[in-house]
Amino acid sequence: xQEVTQIPAALSVPEGENLVLNCSFTDSAIYNLQWxxxxxxxxxxxLLLIQSSQREQTSGRLNASxxxxxxxxxxxxxxxxxxxSATYLCAVRSGAGNKxxxxxxxxxxxxx
Amino acid sequence: DTAVSQTPKYLVTQMGNDKSIKCEQNLGHDTMYWYKQDxxxxxxxxxxxxxxxxxINETVPNRFSPKSPDKAHLNLHINSLELxxxxxxxxxxxxQERTDTQYFGPGTRxxxx
Numbered sequence: 001x002q003e004v005t006q007i008p009a010a011l012s013v014p015e016g017e018n019l020v021l022n023c024s025f026t027d028s029a030i031y032n033l034q035w036x037x038x039x040x041x042x043x044x045x046x047l048l049l050i051q052s053s054q055r056e057q058t059s060g061r062l063n064a065s066x067x068x069x070x071x072x073x074x075x076x077x078x079x080x081x082x083x084x085s086a087t088y089l090c091a092v093r094s095g096a097g098n099k100x101x102x103x104x105x106x107x108x109x110x111x112x
Numbered sequence: 113d114t115a116v117s118q119t120p121k122y123l124v125t126q127m128g129n130d131k132s133i134k135c136e137q138n139l140g141h142d143t144m145y146w147y148k149q150d151x152x153x154x155x156x157x158x159x160x161x162x163x164x165x166x167x168i169n170e171t172v173p174n175r176f177s178p179k180s181p182d183k184a185h186l187n188l189h190i191n192s193l194e195l196x197x198x199x200x201x202x203x204x205x206x207x208q209e210r211t212d213t214q215y216f217g218p219g220t221r222x223x224x225x
Contacts, residue, residue: 034213043116043202044155044216089155091214099168100145100214102155 002027002094006103014111019077021106023090028068030094035064035075038087038105047088048075080110115139116217118203124223125193133188133220135203143167144186145204145214146178155202161186193224 003026013019023033032051036044048057048064050073056065061078077084090103116137125131137144145168146158160168164180175191190197203217 036216043218044204046213046215049213087153091155098160099157099170101157105153 002030002092002099002101004090004092004101004103006088006090006106008106009104010107010109012109012111013080015080015082017080017110019075019080019084019108019110021075021077021088021090021108023073023075023103025071025073025092025094025101027094028071030068030092031098032093033064033066033073034091034093034100035062035073036089036091038089040087044089080108082110082112084108085110116203116205116215118201118217118220120220121218122221122223124225126225127193127195129193130189130191131193131222132190133201133203133222135186135188135217137184137203137205137215137217139205139207139215141205141207141215142183143206143208144180144183145206146186146188147202147204147216149200149202149219151199159186159188190222193222195224198222198224 005024034049035047050057050066063076066073087105087107089105091100119134143162145160149155159178161180177189180186200219202219204214206212206214
C-alpha cells in the first residue's frame with residue numbers, strides 16, 4: 001500500500017528566502033508524481049507533474065525533482081513571495097488502479 | 113470558462129437525509145474522480161470513472177453512489193447521511209487515466225448536523 005509523507009507539516013520563512021518542501025513515498029513503482037497548491041477554502045491547483053522516467057520539472061520559480069529509487073521528491077520555490085503562502089500537496093500515482101495517493105501537505109507562510 | 117465545476121459549493125443537511133453533489137468538466141477529459149478531504153486535511157480517492165465506466169472504488173460505504181450520465185459529468189449521491197460524512201468533497205478530471213495532470217474542482221463543503 002502506497003504511503004506518502006510530507007515534512008515539515010508547516011514552514012514559515014521571510015520573503016525572499018528559498019523554500020524547500022519534501023515528499024517521500026513508500027512504493028517506488030509509480031507512474032508519476034504531482035505537486036499541488038491549495039489555498040484556504042479553495043480547490044487544488046496543479047503546479048508540476050513529473051513522469052516516472054523524468055528527474056525534474058521546472059516552471060518559473062518552481063523546480064521539482066524526483067528520485068524514484070529512494071522514494072523522494074523535493075519542491076524548490078525560489079525567492080519566495082507572500083503570495084506563495086498556501087498548503088502544498090504532493091501526490092503519487094501508482095498501483096493497479098492508477099490511484100493518486102496524497103501526502104498530508106506542508107502549510108507554508110511567507111512573511112513580508 | 114470554469115474547467116471543473118461543482119454544485120453546490122456548500123451543503124448543510126440533517127443526519128439521515130439523502131443528498132447529491134454534481135460535477136461537470138468542459139475539458140474533454142476521459143477520466144473523472146471524487147475525493148474526500150477530512151477535517152485533518154487528508155485527501156483520499158473515493159471513485160474514478162473512465163469513459164463512464166467505474167475504475168476505482170475505494171473502501172467507501174455503499175451509501176455513496178457515483179453516477180456518470182456522460183463523459184463530462186460525474187455526480188455523487190449520498191444516502192442516509194451520517195455525521196462522519198462531513199468533509200469537503202472534490203471532483204477532478206484528467207485526459208487519460210494514468211499519465212496526465214489531474215484538474216480539481218473548487219470543492220463542496222458538506223456539513224451533516
